[in-house]
Every structure is written in structure tokens, then in C-alpha cells.
Amino acid sequence: MASIKDIERIALSRRGFLAGACCVAAAPVLTPVTFAAMPGDNRFVTIILRGAMDGLDLVQPYGDPAFAALRPKLGLTPDTGLLDLNGFFGLNPAASALMPLWQAGQLSFVHAVSTPYRDQRSHFDGQDILETGGADKSQKTGWLNRALAVIPRSDARKAIDINTSMELILTGPNQADNWSSQSDFSLADDEIAFLDRLYSHDPLFAKVFDEAKTTGAAADQLYADGKRGSGIADMAKLAGGMLREQYRVASFSINGWDTHVGQAGQFKKAAGDLATAIMTLKDTLGDEVWNKTVVLAMTEFGRTARENGTNGTDHGTGGLAVLAGGAVAGGKVLGTWPGLGEGKLLDERDLMPTGDVREVAAAMLYRQFDIKPSSLSSRVFPGLGFDEGSVFLKG
Amino acid sequence: MALARPTLAAIRYGYGLRPGQDSPSDADGLMTQLAKGIAAKDRFPREGLVGRRETATRVISLRAAEAKAAREGKPNESIRKETQREAQRIYRLDAMSRLAQAIHSPFGFYERLGSFWMDHFSTSALKSLPMRMIVPLYETEAIRPRMAGSFADLLKAAILHPAMLIYLDQDQSVGPDSRVAQENGRGLNENLGRELLELHTLGAGSGYTQEDVRAAALILTGLTVDNRALEMVYRPRRAQGGTITLLGRDYQDDEAGSQDHVRMLEDLAADPRTATHICRKIAAHFISDEPPAYMTEVMVASWKASNGNLGEVYRAMLEHPLAWENPGQKIKQPFEFVVSGFRALNLPDDNMSALLADMEGDDDDVGPVGKAMQMAGAAKSAEQRRKRAGQANALTLGALQKMGQPIWQPPSPAGVPDKSDAWLTPGQLSERIDWSRRAARLLGQKLEPADFLQVALADAATPETRKIISQAPSKLHGLTMVLASPEFNRR
Numbered sequence: 001m002a003s004i005k006d007i008e009r010i011a012l013s014r015r016g017f018l019a020g021a022c023c024v025a026a027a028p029v030l031t032p033v034t035f036a037a038m039p040g041d042n043r044f045v046t047i048i049l050r051g052a053m054d055g056l057d058l059v060q061p062y063g064d065p066a067f068a069a070l071r072p073k074l075g076l077t078p079d080t081g082l083l084d085l086n087g088f089f090g091l092n093p094a095a096s097a098l099m100p101l102w103q104a105g106q107l108s109f110v111h112a113v114s115t116p117y118r119d120q121r122s123h124f125d126g127q128d129i130l131e132t133g134g135a136d137k138s139q140k141t142g143w144l145n146r147a148l149a150v151i152p153r154s155d156a157r158k159a160i161d162i163n164t165s166m167e168l169i170l171t172g173p174n175q176a177d178n179w180s181s182q183s184d185f186s187l188a189d190d191e192i193a194f195l196d197r198l199y200s201h202d203p204l205f206a207k208v209f210d211e212a213k214t215t216g217a218a219a220d221q222l223y224a225d226g227k228r229g230s231g232i233a234d235m236a237k238l239a240g241g242m243l244r245e246q247y248r249v250a251s252f253s254i255n256g257w258d259t260h261v262g263q264a265g266q267f268k269k270a271a272g273d274l275a276t277a278i279m280t281l282k283d284t285l286g287d288e289v290w291n292k293t294v295v296l297a298m299t300e301f302g303r304t305a306r307e308n309g310t311n312g313t314d315h316g317t318g319g320l321a322v323l324a325g326g327a328v329a330g331g332k333v334l335g336t337w338p339g340l341g342e343g344k345l346l347d348e349r350d351l352m353p354t355g356d357v358r359e360v361a362a363a364m365l366y367r368q369f370d371i372k373p374s375s376l377s378s379r380v381f382p383g384l385g386f387d388e389g390s391v392f393l394k395g
Numbered sequence: 396m397a398l399a400r401p402t403l404a405a406i407r408y409g410y411g412l413r414p415g416q417d418s419p420s421d422a423d424g425l426m427t428q429l430a431k432g433i434a435a436k437d438r439f440p441r442e443g444l445v446g447r448r449e450t451a452t453r454v455i456s457l458r459a460a461e462a463k464a465a466r467e468g469k470p471n472e473s474i475r476k477e478t479q480r481e482a483q484r485i486y487r488l489d490a491m492s493r494l495a496q497a498i499h500s501p502f503g504f505y506e507r508l509g510s511f512w513m514d515h516f517s518t519s520a521l522k523s524l525p526m527r528m529i530v531p532l533y534e535t536e537a538i539r540p541r542m543a544g545s546f547a548d549l550l551k552a553a554i555l556h557p558a559m560l561i562y563l564d565q566d567q568s569v570g571p572d573s574r575v576a577q578e579n580g581r582g583l584n585e586n587l588g589r590e591l592l593e594l595h596t597l598g599a600g601s602g603y604t605q606e607d608v609r610a611a612a613l614i615l616t617g618l619t620v621d622n623r624a625l626e627m628v629y630r631p632r633r634a635q636g637g638t639i640t641l642l643g644r645d646y647q648d649d650e651a652g653s654q655d656h657v658r659m660l661e662d663l664a665a666d667p668r669t670a671t672h673i674c675r676k677i678a679a680h681f682i683s684d685e686p687p688a689y690m691t692e693v694m695v696a697s698w699k700a701s702n703g704n705l706g707e708v709y710r711a712m713l714e715h716p717l718a719w720e721n722p723g724q725k726i727k728q729p730f731e732f733v734v735s736g737f738r739a740l741n742l743p744d745d746n747m748s749a750l751l752a753d754m755e756g757d758d759d760d761v762g763p764v765g766k767a768m769q770m771a772g773a774a775k776s777a778e779q780r781r782k783r784a785g786q787a788n789a790l791t792l793g794a795l796q797k798m799g800q801p802i803w804q805p806p807s808p809a810g811v812p813d814k815s816d817a818w819l820t821p822g823q824l825s826e827r828i829d830w831s832r833r834a835a836r837l838l839g840q841k842l843e844p845a846d847f848l849q850v851a852l853a854d855a856a857t858p859e860t861r862k863i864i865s866q867a868p869s870k871l872h873g874l875t876m877v878l879a880s881p882e883f884n885r886r
Binding site: 002124190194198199201208209211221222246337340 | 743819822827837843844863866868869870875
């Protein structure tokens with residue numbers, strides 16, 4: 001893949017100056033457009049955690065008296081490795097790389113938030129609603145794309161999607177670019193688990209897939225953990241490089257959160273990927289730009305409060321959002337904690353949602369880009385009801 | 396499990412379901428596809444048959460001139476490189492056209508038979524530089540027009556085409572007592588004679604001897620390729636004279652204007668062992684690795700009754716009850732997998748030529764890969780072009796290479812393995828999962844996994860697969876699993 005330096009150089013030349021791989025001498029004379037580094041501009045990054053991230057595992061409410069009984073195998077305490085945040089919540093040690101941000105006041109979490117999506121708990125619909133920002137599936141374009149149109153300063157409307165193809169959140173009438181990192185990272189654990197299920201009803205395929213995971217040249221490409229980590233880092237590096245230059249908004253996805261079986265091992269990897277992505281972004285952006293940046297990581301819904309029978313958790317409702325960046329007034333666990341005890345769970349199974357994750361996003365857009373609250377409530381998140389009094393503006 | 400007939404017809408006898416294309420429900424419908432396919436124009440060679448002869452002979456004569464100059468101490472490296480590049484480019488364009496035709500053709504049975512017979516009469520574009528340009532010509536002019544007529548006609552057209560004569564070294568073979576042999580000491584090459592008996596007609600283990608192989612090779616002497624016209628030509632100076640005996644029959648070198656080789660091919664086509672061999676091979680390719688004798692016997696009877704008319708043989712197979720039962724016994728070959736994947740994804744035709752543009756790094760016509768990347772700011776950078784070409788290749792010719800079935804490059808004269816276990820190995824499955832992910836990402840952006848499953852497999856999707864797909868952790872992985880599913884990889 002191109003080094004980050006190449007990518008920056010290309011990004012710097014509006015007309016696609018042939019500076020990438022070869023033959024500068026043969027290139028026609030073009031005027032490279034220099035973008036003044038605009039360190040005063042704010043940046044906003046969304047990371048979609050696909051598969052339903054278990055917020056109760058990432059930020060564990062060890063101080064809630066009901067938690068230990070709900071999570072006998074997955075629950076931790078500061079005595080068993082949990083990284084204490086505020087005496088009530090603690091961070092899963094798999095994301096320990098993020099602790100310096102917490103200590104520096106550049107990391108917050110928002111607990112018990114969700115989209116308006118209820119009851120069905122389908123990944124596809126949940127992700128569609130998370131990305132389109134509506135109350136149901138009626139919206140067809142992405143909220144981050146619609147937000148571009150209402151950013152008052154047009155030069156801050158440069159958005160980029162760091163995936164092989166444009167994802168729904170940035171799809172719509174407004175210009176957004178798409179850049180993929182060349183590294184094709186390996187499958188996430190939950191994706192492999194689904195393939196296991198897919199092949200389990202065809203004995204021949206099941207046998208061959210078992211062998212495939214450990215042998216052959218493609219095995220390394222598709223199933224190796226190391227390859228996945230470096231792929232995530234490449235993706236974040238690419239996003240960071242673009243944001244340091246003319247781009248102001250970026251989005252990418254991290255998969256691997258659908259932890260129905262053997263969650264402890266799977267979650268550790270996914271949480272590690274998230275920490276890698278955030279810390280790589282920070283390193284790539286440099287302090288000056290990082291201080292103007294908000295990263296919002298969010299998921300389609302949370303997972304059941306109780307562990308299931310296969311050491312995992314199933315689809316739930318209330319989830320967790322992550323806020324990181326120098327522009328975050330961090331070091332807080334935001335949101336209204338609903339409690340986990342008798343009668344506190346939704347349908348006696350899920351963390352009760354007490355806040356709308358769209359409001360978190362709206363608050364960050366308001367703060368980063370001065371978008372009017374009325375635009376946020378009407379065009380970006382129809383029906384949200386956002387104003388300057390939002391509790392999330394304190395985060 | 397019984398499938399709806401159109402589903403089974405598309406999957407077993409075509410390259411899978413494609414939105415907007417009807418699939419036949421009986422033998423008549425499939426035979427109509429075959430007839431219409433033969434009547435339609437093939438997409439390769441891209442310059443047409445006459446144009447391709449001109450291109451190929453020009454490249455061949457340029458290289459011959461250069462080779463002559465090199466022998467005289469004046470090599471011309473740039474001509475060598477230029478011609479090599481051009482032949483390679485022509486080959487890649489044709490290969491992409493072959494892929495495109497399979498993806499877009501509404502005549503699935505015709506397309507599948509094209510691949511079957513190209514494999515039966517294997518020739519390889521890797522044999523030599525000119526072969527990069529000749530093999531596509533061979534498929535279009537020798538093989539495809541004759542797939543529904545008499546086997547003898549197909550056999551003669553295949554064996555006597557320059558592609559076959561070059562591939563199996565007939566252009567190197569001369570009679571041991573011929574004038575050419577006496578002048579320069581060259582001799583007999585048995586390659587074509589052997590494969591003719593073993594692969595193309597009687598079949599291995601059918602009772603012929605080494606003496607028969609040699610006799611067939613001797614009868615074929617005199618045949619070679621005229622490089623100026625790119626046609627087969629008979630040169631008496633290379634032929635073994637006299638009487639040669641093959642399988643108890645005598646062939647005179649000078650009979651009927653030196654047409655002894657034609658009579659040999661007709662006799663071999665009429666040999667009962669050939670009927671048994673070919674009928675079994677057809678059934679083993681389409682139905683199952685071990686087709687039951689009571690099915691192949693019906694096909695052989697039809698062969699005999701029609702003097703080896705292939706259309707009648709297919710019809711006998713397609714009208715047999717087993718032709719519509721027990722689906723999914725075969726594993727798709729890589730070409731079938733990739734083609735059916737693109738068909739399910741409903742790759743538009745203009746996107747195919749644009750995909751080609753992506754591969755060529757051509758910026759005037761940006762294809763699905765370029766579009767998917769949508770890099771407005773850097774749309775013309777060399778880096779972007781390189782990346783786009785890499786991705787387009789990874790989905791098409793590169794994928795087929797990695798899966799072990801590059802177009803027009805069979806591993807041996809026996810063609811690619813046809814038994815299912817050859818195509819279900821750990822490495823193969825991983826490559827298919829990888830391809831499924833790439834294709835879903837680039838072409839599946841607007842698709843819902845459950846809808847896509849229905850489009851790709853209809854009633855061939857099992858309830859288990861349906862359920863798992865609906866629960867996938869992301870749409871992308873749902874789409875990936877449709878293409879990677881056992882049902883989609885079987886036929």
C-alpha cells in the first residue's frame with residue numbers, strides 16, 4: 001500500500017497530480033493546489049461498531065449491585081483487572097491503551113444510549129437506523145451526509161469514507177469521497193463464527209473450512225489476528241492523514257462485536273481494535289489537530305445484560321457510545337444510569353435505554369461545526385428534538 | 396430435496412440465476428438456449444475471426460523477422476518486447492470478454508457447453524506467444540459452432556485447428572521416413588496421436604496399445620500450420636508414406652487426396668468406445684461425479700441412433716428423470732463460481748466494459764471499482780489508477796488465477812479436474828470467501844442480504860442458510876455468506 005506520505009501528497013493535489021508512483025518528469029505541468037493547513041478547523045470522525053458492541057463489557061458497572069450476578073463469567077472488578085474509571089464504572093483491560101486518554105481528559109463514555117429502534121434486534125435494520133439517523137427505516141440517506149449540507153462554512157464540508165465502498169452513513173446528495181486502505185484485513189471473530197454456522201449443515205464444507213482456518217496461503221490473509229490489527233491501524237492512519245489535510249469529516253467501521261459465543265476472547269480482540277484505531281488516529285493527527293477532533297464510536301444496539309448459555313451475550317437494546325479526542329471534555333461517564341436490578345431492565349433482559357445516541361451525535365456536530373440546533377432536529381436527525389440545553393453538550 | 400425446475404436448470408446447466416433472465420424448465424428450453432447461443436455472435440476474439448487472423452499473423456511475422464535478425468547478430472529488443480506486450484494485452488482483453496459473455500449471456504447451456512468442450516479439447520494460451528491470440532480464435536471458430544452437431548465434425552474441427560496442432564506439437568512432428576526427416580533428421584512426435592486416443596476419443600484404458608498411438612501419430616504426419624494464413628496445411632514432404640494400420644484398419648497416405656487423417660478421425664468418432672467415453676464425461680460434468688450407468692446408457696443409445704449427434708445426446712440426458720433430481724452433487728469450478736457470483740450481483744453490462752477500463756487503468760471510462768472508490772480529489776492519480784486496476788483484476792482474472800482456473804490456461808491436455816473434491820480444498824474455500832467479500836463490498840452496496848439470497852439461489856437456499864444470513868452481524872457479511880454458502884458453491 002501507499003505510505004501515508006504518498007497519500008498526503010495525492011490528497012494535496014486537487015487535480016490528481018501524477019505524483020503517486022512514478023514518472024514525475026513525464027507528468028504534464030499542473031499546479032498543485034496547496035491546501036493551507038487549517039489547524040483552526042475542527043474535525044469529526046465516526047466509527048461504526050458493527051455487530052452490536054457490548055457496552056456492559058467495555059465499560060463495566062462493577063459498582064452496580066446486580067452486575068456480578070448477571071455477568072458471572074464476563075464481569076470483572078478492579079481486583080480482577082478492570083481499570084477503574086470513577087469508583088462505579090471500570091474499563092475492560094482489553095482497551096487499556098485508551099487509559100492515557102481518560103487520564104488526560106480526552107475520553108468519555110455515554111452509557112445506556114440507543115437509537116429509536118426497538119424490539120426486533122436485527123443487525124441490518126439496527127445499522128440502517130443508526131446510519132440514516134431516523135426514528136425508523138424511512139430515511140434513505142446517511143445523517144453524516146445530510147449534516148454536510150448544514151455546516152455553515154463550506155470549506156469544512158470535506159468528508160471521506162475510509163472503507164472499500166461508501167457506507168450508508170455518508171451516502172446521500174452531498175459530496176463525500178471514498179478512499180480505501182489497500183490492506184484487506186482479516187475476518188473478525190464473529191464473522192468466522194458465522195461462517196462456522198453457515199458450513200455446519202454441510203459436513204464436507206464444515207470439514208474443509210476447519211482446515212482452511214489453519215492452512216494455506218489465504219489462511220493468513222483471512223483469519224490471522226495480526227493481519228487484522230495492522231489492517232485496522234492502516235485504516236486509521238489513512239483517515240488521520242486525510243483529516244490532517246483538507247478533510248474535516250471521516251467515517252469508518254470496525255466489525256467483530258457480535259459475541260454470542262465465547263465473548264471473552266472475541267471481545268478482547270474487538271476492543272483492542274477499537275483502541276488501536278483511536279490511538280492511531282491520535283498519533284497520525286498530531287497534537288494540534290487532535291485537540292480539534294472529536295471521535296464518536298457507536299453501535300446499532302447493546303447486548304443482553306445477562307450472559308447466555310454459551311459464554312456470550314445476545315442482541316439487546318441500551319448500548320454505549322465512546323467519545324474521544326482533544327475537543328472532548330473527557331474523563332466522564334455520561335448518560336443516565338438506569339440500574340441493572342430487579343425491574344430495571346427492558347423486557348427483563350436489556351439495559352434500559354435512557355438516552356438517544358443521535359443526541360450525542362447532534363451535540364458533537366453542534367459543537368464542532370456550529371450547525372444550528374433547528375437544522376440538527378429537522379434535517380440531520382428528523383424528530384430528534386435537540387437544543388442548546390442538551391446534557392451531552394457538557395461532555 | 397426437489398428444486399423448482401428453472402432454479403435447477405440455471406444452476407446445473409447454466410451459470411446460475413440472474414435477475415431479469417428467465418430460466419428454462421425443461422429439455423426443450425435448454426436446447427433452445429443452445430441453438431440461440433450458436434446463432435449469436437461471440438464476444439471474442441475482439442477483432443472478429445478475420446481481424447484476429449490479421450493481428451496474429453502480423454505479430455507472428457514480426458517476431459519471425461526479429462528472430463531471423465537476431466540469428467544474424469542484430470537482435471531488436473524493442474520489437475520483442477512490443478509484440479510480447481501486445482499479445483499479452485490482446486489475451487487479457489479476450490479473457491475478460493469471455494468472462495463477460497458468460498456473465499451476461501441469456502444462453503447459459505450454450506455457455507456451459509462452450510467451457511465443457513474447450514476443456515475436452517484443451518489447448519493452452521501459455522504454450523507460446525502466438526497462442527495467446529490463437530486459442531480464443533479456436534474456441535469461437537472451431538468449437539462453439541459445432542457443439543450441437545455430429546461429434547465427428549467437432550472432432551475434426553478441433554484436432555485440425557492450428558491451436559491444437561501447435562499445442563500438441565503436431566507442427567513439430569514429421570514421418571520418420573519422410574523427406575524432411577531425411578534432410579534434417581527430425582522425427583515423429585506422438586503427442587497429438589496419444590491425446591487423440593486417450594483424451595479426445597476412445598478414452599484411457601479402453602484397450603488401445605502403444606502401437607495404436609504410434610500409428611495415429613504416423614497418420615497425422617504431414618499436417619502442420621501455415622503461419623502466414625494461420626491455417627492447417629498438409630505438407631507431403633513431412634508425411635509418412637505407405638500404409639499404416641490403426642485398430643485393425645489400413646490407412647493409405649495418398650488416399651483421397653491425402654485425406655487419410657480425416658478418415659481416421661471419422662473412424663475414431665464412430666468407435667463405440669468413444670460414445671461411451673464422451674457420454675459418461677458429459678453426465679459426470681453436469682450431473683454427478685459418478686453418473687449411474689442406467690443414465691449414461693440412454694445417452695449412448697441416443698448417440699448410436701443419431702450417428703453421434705451431440706444435440707441428441709444432450710437431449711437424452713436432459714429428458715432423463717435424473718437430470719432434474721438430487722441437485723448440488725457437484726462443486727462449481729472456479730470459473731463457474733466467479734461467473735455465477737457476478738450474475739447474482741447483476742453486474743450491468745456497461746459495468747463489465749468499465750471494469751475492463753478499470754483494469755487497463757483507463758480514466759475515460761471508470762467502472763464499478765473506480766466508482767466505488769469515488770475519489771473525486773485524486774481521481775486521476777497514478778496511485779488511484781494502480782489501485783483500481785489491482786482491485787478489478789483481483790475480482791476477475793486474478794481471482795481465477797488464484798483459484799486455479801485461469802482462462803485458457805488448462806494445467807494439461809486433460810484439462811482441469813472435473814471431480815468435485817478437486818474444487819473443495821481449504822485453500823480454494825478461503826479464496827472463494829475472500830472473493831465473496833470483495834465482490835459484496837464493491838457491487839453489493841444497495842443489496843439486502845435476504846433479497847440477495849433469494850436472487851442468487853431462489854428455492855435452492857436451505858432454511859438453515861436463510862436463517863444464518865438474516866442474522867449476520869452486518870449486511871456486508873450477510874452478502875458475503877450468500878456467495879460463500881455451500882448451496883452457492885454447489886451445482
